[in-house]
Amino acid sequence: MKLRSLYRREPNPVLPTFVEAGEHQVPLTFRENARAKRLILRIAPDGGAVVTVPPRTSGKTLTDFVDRHRGWIAERAGGRRTPLLIENGAIIPVRGERVRLSCLGGRRVPRLDAEAGELSIGGLPEHFPRRVADYLKKEARTDLTAAVARHAETVGLQPKALTLKDTVSRWGSCTMDRRLSFSWRIVMAPPRVLDYLAAHEVAHFVEMNHSPAFWAVCRSLCPDMDEGRAWLKANGASLHRIRF
Structure with missing residues (x-):
């Protein structure tokens, strides 16, 4: 994702790279999509969390979004971290x-x-x-x-x-x-x-x-x-x- 295009209004955004889920840390990825109209959160097959981001979304909007959904991410992704x-x-x-x-x-x-x-x-x-x-x-x-x-x-x-x-x-x-x-x-x-x-x-x-x-x-x-x-x-x- 081209972070520069996402955060023009915030020169030094600090974004989370993982979310705590019990004893695990769920990797967090942000992916810009030119066709996206809103933020979309999903759990990837490998157990990581992926946020689809519309263009020109501010860093604060992203961090606030993740903060609101930390519980959901932990609940949904916490049980998918152990490979077979x-x-x-x-x-x-x-x-x-x-x-x-x-x-x-x-x-x-x-x-x-x-x-x-x-x-x-x-x-x-x-x-x-x-x-x-x-x-x-x-x-x-x-x-x-x-x-x-x-x-x-x-x-x-x-x-x-x-x-x-x-x-x-x-x-x-x-x-x-x-x-x-x-x-x-x-x-x-x-x-x-x-x-x-x-x-x-x-x-x-x-x-x-x-x-x-x-x-x-x-x-x-x-x-x-x-x-x-x-x-x-x-x-x-x-x-x-x-x-x-």
């Missing part, structure tokens, strides 16, 4: 089901035993987190490719590309020339949530906006889209707590 590390015996969700990770060593092909709730991964222990992530990325590509193909056939338009990323700001995106990008972590969510995300981005093939017309297309592709949206809003941040 990928290690032998850790439990993570895969397609919405709890799965225990097992490091077997050797040159073993990753194997998911859904009935036993266990994902077995070979290789050296120091490579275990990366190999778990590689497995999830492969499964995410398989599931997303199938879901996108199904919805693309319905609208009669095909994607130009499909890429996977590990973003925290958005779960998916679509460009004007129908290039899709998804967070591979979506494979840890229930299949209906992944299906909604794929439908959402394919709907942009028809409507490159979030107008009522767009949501009508999205709902036609995924009638249960409200359930998928609600799940991501309530549980999406928990998937970003997992550290690979």
Whole structure:
């Protein structure tokens, strides 16, 4: 954020960089947005607090805003600070089901035993987190490719590309020339949530906006889209707590 443009009237503003939340300190970030009309506060997936700031907002306005919302930040962000590390015996969700990770060593092909709730991964222990992530990325590509193909056939338009990323700001995106990008972590969510995300981005093939017309297309592709949206809003941040 260009602080100079935000604080023209205050040459030396002192802004908070964190908020106390029990034993934790919640990082605080200010981001200027030229289209913003008011201050907007949210908790990012990594547990930090982010304030979206309209242009020419004074430093005093920002500090007063944070002071009024310290309790809210502490309450909402305090429980999101502990990451879940990928290690032998850790439990993570895969397609919405709890799965225990097992490091077997050797040159073993990753194997998911859904009935036993266990994902077995070979290789050296120091490579275990990366190999778990590689497995999830492969499964995410398989599931997303199938879901996108199904919805693309319905609208009669095909994607130009499909890429996977590990973003925290958005779960998916679509460009004007129908290039899709998804967070591979979506494979840890229930299949209906992944299906909604794929439908959402394919709907942009028809409507490159979030107008009522767009949501009508999205709902036609995924009638249960409200359930998928609600799940991501309530549980999406928990998937970003997992550290690979």
